[in-house]
Amino acid sequence: MKISNIETFPVALELMQPFKIANASFTHMYYVMTKVETDDGVTGYGESSPAWEVTGETQFSVMDCIHHLTEEDKLGFNLIGQEVSNLQNVKDIMEILCPNNHVNIFWGAPSAKAGLEEALLDIVGKTQGKSIYELFGGKQKPVPFAHVLGIAPVKETLGQAKELLENGIDKIKLKIGVEKIDGLENYQRDVDVILGIKNLIETLNPGAKMVADANQGFITAEKTIAFLKKVPDCLEYLEQPVIAGDRLGMKQIKEHCDVTLMADESLHSYYDAKILLELNAVDIFNIKLMKCGGMIEALKLADLAKQNNKRVVLGSMMENQVGAIPSLHTFFCDDIFDSTESGFFNYLKTNIGSGLSLDGKFIKVPSGPGIGLDVDERDFRKHLITTNRSKALKHILNLYQ
Numbered sequence: 031m032k033i034s035n036i037e038t039f040p041v042a043l044e045l046m047q048p049f050k051i052a053n054a055s056f057t058h059m060y061y062v063m064t065k066v067e068t069d070d071g072v073t074g075y076g077e078s079s080p081a082w083e084v085t086g087e088t089q090f091s092v093m094d095c096i097h098h099l100t101e102e103d104k105l106g107f108n109l110i111g112q113e114v115s116n117l118q119n120v121k122d123i124m125e126i127l128c129p130n131n132h133v134n135i136f137w138g139a140p141s142a143k144a145g146l147e148e149a150l151l152d153i154v155g156k157t158q159g160k161s162i163y164e165l166f167g168g169k170q171k172p173v174p175f176a177h178v179l180g181i182a183p184v185k186e187t188l189g190q191a192k193e194l195l196e197n198g199i200d201k202i203k204l205k206i207g208v209e210k211i212d213g214l215e216n217y218q219r220d221v222d223v224i225l226g227i228k229n230l231i232e233t234l235n236p237g238a239k240m241v242a243d244a245n246q247g248f249i250t251a252e253k254t255i256a257f258l259k260k261v262p263d264c265l266e267y268l269e270q271p272v273i274a275g276d277r278l279g280m281k282q283i284k285e286h287c288d289v290t291l292m293a294d295e296s297l298h299s300y301y302d303a304k305i306l307l308e309l310n311a312v313d314i315f316n317i318k319l320m321k322c323g324g325m326i327e328a329l330k331l332a333d334l335a336k337q338n339n340k341r342v343v344l345g346s347m348m349e350n351q352v353g354a355i356p357s358l359h360t361f362f363c364d365d366i367f368d369s370t371e372s373g374f375f376n377y378l379k380t381n382i383g384s385g386l387s388l389d390g391k392f393i394k395v396p397s398g399p400g401i402g403l404d405v406d407e408r409d410f411r412k413h414l415i416t417t418n419r420s421k422a423l424k425h426i427l428n429l430y431q
């Protein structure tokens with residue numbers, strides 16, 4: 031069975047409420063849905079969630095990348111005609127796109143690779159009547175996820191945290207890392223929120239844990255160290271306080287504070303992880319399929335973490351249901367994963383694909399063949415970006431008038 035056609039669809043889905051983190055804020059999420067067809071009539075679906083602020087990708091860069099892979103004169107490689115009958119076929123294709131033993135034919139584009147890989151695995155799963163995780167020998171188990179609170183004023187954030195704790199939620203992830211906000215300077219909003227939630231936890235749900243993600247917002251090791259002194263013994267871990275490329279800053283924090291440190295924007299690939307390990311600059315890997323290039327690479331990273339006695343969380347790039355699936359299936363394939371952040375689809379007004387649901391502290395994942403979701407292809411066109419959501423699209427259309 032060979033690939034016969036590939037289509038991509040740039041879509042926008044609206045969030046129920048605007049979501050703010052240290053380096054960006056969002057009212058809509060922009061995804062690329064990929065459809066891969068075979069000469070046997072099997073169709074696979076995948077989703078890319080390009081995060082400009084993390085991987086430098088955009089919807090159009092993802093689409094261009096995927097279509098480049100069908101233009102042999104550009105790369106000397108063509109996805110059309112490639113065999114996709116079994117898992118090894120997909121691994122062989124991904125070894126060309128994310129090579130470990132070959133020369134790179136192109137650099138970067140991890141969410142394009144992840145969305146494409148998902149569609150190929152969906153085809154193999156549907157053909158063999160197995161879920162993607164079953165292809166990898168995984169088994170279903172409860173999937174815990176963190177409830178994430180975006181950056182909002184202190185009172186509002188404490189109100190949201192109180193409601194979660196009163197409902198028995200025992201893990202809250204805070205977004206922090208804005209130096210000046212609402213008249214407060216020097217990260218005082220974050221200090222007030224963290225000390226306030228610590229009090230709420232002691233009163234309402236003493237076993238609950240609080241973690242915080244700065245999305246690089248403390249910028250330097252010095253500012254991070256000063257901040258940590260103001261919130262002692264509050265956080266289970268602190269995620270990515272410094273600029274992504276400053277791996278020496280991560281090392282410096284570890285040398286001066288007894289904090290459990292998670293690497294997110296600093297850790298995309300297997301080789302990033304090797305550097306962080308060599309520097310003793312990380313305790314927990316935040317592995318995201320949209321950063322590393324898909325499930326096959328994510329499982330290699332997990333293996334590296336295991337060999338080095340590090341913990342792993344499967345992070346999220348705020349995916350819609352279709353994009354959340356491979357991360358959830360990765361969770362089923364190794365016992366090393368602490369939890370996931372794949373509940374984000376619940377923040378969207380409308381999803382493309384259905385089948386996932388939240389059940390208190392856990393995500394319920396369907397076990398049908400391939401990605402296991404019900405996907406209505408008409409939704410790809412229904413949610414296509416329009417010119418009022420993309421100046422690039424407007425410009426391109428004008429060029430061809």
Ligand SMILES: [Mg+2]
Binds near residue numbers: 243245269294295316
């Ligand atoms: Mg993060």
